[in-house]
Amino acid sequence: MSKRAYFGTDGIRGEANRHPMTAEVALRVGMAAGKLFKSKDDRRHLVVIGKDTRLSGYMIEPALVAGFTSVGMDVRLFGPLPTPGVAMMTRSLRADLGVMISASHNAFSDNGIKLFGPDGYKLSDEKELEIEALMDEGLQQNLAAPSALGRVQRIDDCQARYIEIAKATFPRRLSLSGMRIVIDCANGAAYKVAPEALHELGAEVIRIGISPNGFNINEECGSTHPAAMQKAVKEYRADIGIALDGDADRLVICDEKGNVVDGDQIMALIAADWARRETLRGGGVVATVMSNLGLERFLAAKGLKLERTQVGDRYVMARMREGGFNVGGEQSGHLILSDFSTTGDGLLAALQVLAVLKKSDKPMSALARQFEPVPQKLENVRFAGGKPLENENVKAVLAEAEQRLNGSGRLVVRASGTEPLIRIMAEADDEKLVNQVIKEIAGAVKKAAA
Structure with a gap:
């Protein structure tokens, strides 16, 4: 595979306003991706764009819009929405392409561009290389005529739609009433949708990390800094704590005592529950080379396998699709439940944990350690x-x-x-x-x- 100049393991990412995360590169991404995803027919072509709460999103978003509209693609803007929400809405609106502007768990000073195909899946390495090739050649010949420029519209109900989709993944006969839940949204993309979904499912919700100001995304909060969640769980005597990252595609959990539960333990909990209910597919779980050996042994004892991929959730997803698996993820809390989503989704994974917790009638601390991790x-x-x-x-x-x-x-x-x-x-x-x-x-x- 040729060396990629712009794309890394998860889209294009870097310090905002420094190469490659400049307005100029974003403009060229829009022009190149727009050209690649426009078919030869005469219909209107559509791209949808979501973002997290970083200050630099205000620079990257209009540059992308200019690129896409200049080659004749219509644009729908979502504003702040989790990465998995953008993936879902790409499919739901039958868009040709989806874009998320986020640097995930990184500090506000970074930003990134993630691209989704019309099926809601992250683009393959091959597609990213095609976009890079187009970015580096003259794009002027792709410009649309003045009458064929793309149109731009803001979509106001996308957050409500994502909340409804998320709630529908929770078992219908269950409710979260009687549960006190701390949710830390990392001052990021899920600051409205995640607490609202939990509240509508009946929980008493303690909300932290819900006051974004452009600079405080992931700052001493969220899944990379679980101390804020742990403190709130103890302070409010909550049943469980959930911490998302800046674009809400990953999570960590803590039990009622404030002990952190990582992605490997969460995968073990969900996989064991789904295997019991005979809904686990593929005969096991897909994870990366970073997942603990203890998870592998835990699954093996249940007659299940752990298939490993290189680091990067899209490599996990690719293997899941090849092997027919429906549970996969990363130790960092990037969990993919393909029955519900085409990419990692922190809120949906949390809802599955809450469903197990509710059905078990046990405290989270009794479920948190599914296996003994190897040092x-x-x-x-x-x-x-x-x-x-x-x-x-x-x-x-x-x-x-x-x-x-x-x-x-x-x-x-x-x-x-x-x-x-x-x-x-x-x-x-x-x-x-x-x-x-x-x-x-x-x-x-x-x-x-x-």
């Missing part, structure tokens, strides 16, 4: 430039670490697709060995990156 350590090493993983000394240290873990654990070392980081993960039953291996690899990478 696992993750360390990120930032680097300024170059390719530390191609350094000979780093290669030698990695080879030795692989040998020491052979048979008793796993090692995953990779460059991040969204930031200049080398991510190092090791796990084994021997915690001392894990710490030792991580320390040695991180030291070698730092030295190579210096």
Whole structure:
């Protein structure tokens, strides 16, 4: 596969107003993607655009609109809406293309562009490469005639529509009445829809992270900073805490005691429940190379398999579609339940956990630890430039670490697709060995990156 110049593991992402997250690049994305997704017939073509609450969304959105309308595509603007909501509405409105403007769990200073095809699925690597090729060639010949320019309209009911879709995934005979739930929306895209959906299903809802100001998305709140949720759960004596990220496609949960439950435990809980009800498909779960070995062993004990993919929720989704699986996700809380959605959806995953909780009549703490995790350590090493993983000394240290873990654990070392980081993960039953291996690899990478 050729090297991608703009797209990473999850769309285009970077610091706002710095290449590649500039208005000029957004304009070219609109022109190129518009050209690629316009068929040859004479009908009007449609693109839908949602965003989170970052200040830079006000810069990226009009640039994309200018690009799409300039090649003759009509545009519908949603305003703040979760990423999975944009995917759903792309299909619901029979659009040719869906766009989400978000840098997910990153700080407000970053932004990103994620693209969905007419089926609501994220674009393949091949499609992204086609868009890149069009972006780098002269786009002037694709410009529409003055009378054929696209029209733009704001859609006001998309949030209400997403709430109704989300509520419909919760078992009809159940209600959340009698439950006190903390929801932390990370001052992001779900700040209206997630608390409202829980409230309409009957819960008493304590809302935090619902006051976006353009700068505070993911700031000391949301799934990457669960302390705010944990504190609120203890303070209000809630039954459960739910924390979403900036675009609401991932979540972490905490039990009534304030203990955090990660994506692996949530996948185990949902998979076990669905397997009991004979609604789990594919004979198991799809997760990435980062998921804990404990999850694999837990599933194996139930006669289920764990299939692993490279990091990135669209690779998980691709494997789910190939193998007919309906539960998949990432340890980070990016959960895909394909019976309901074409991409990760924090709210829908939370509703499935709440359904299990409600039916079990047990406290969340009794359900939170589905399996004993194998000691696992993750360390990120930032680097300024170059390719530390191609350094000979780093290669030698990695080879030795692989040998020491052979048979008793796993090692995953990779460059991040969204930031200049080398991510190092090791796990084994021997915690001392894990710490030792991580320390040695991180030291070698730092030295190579210096």
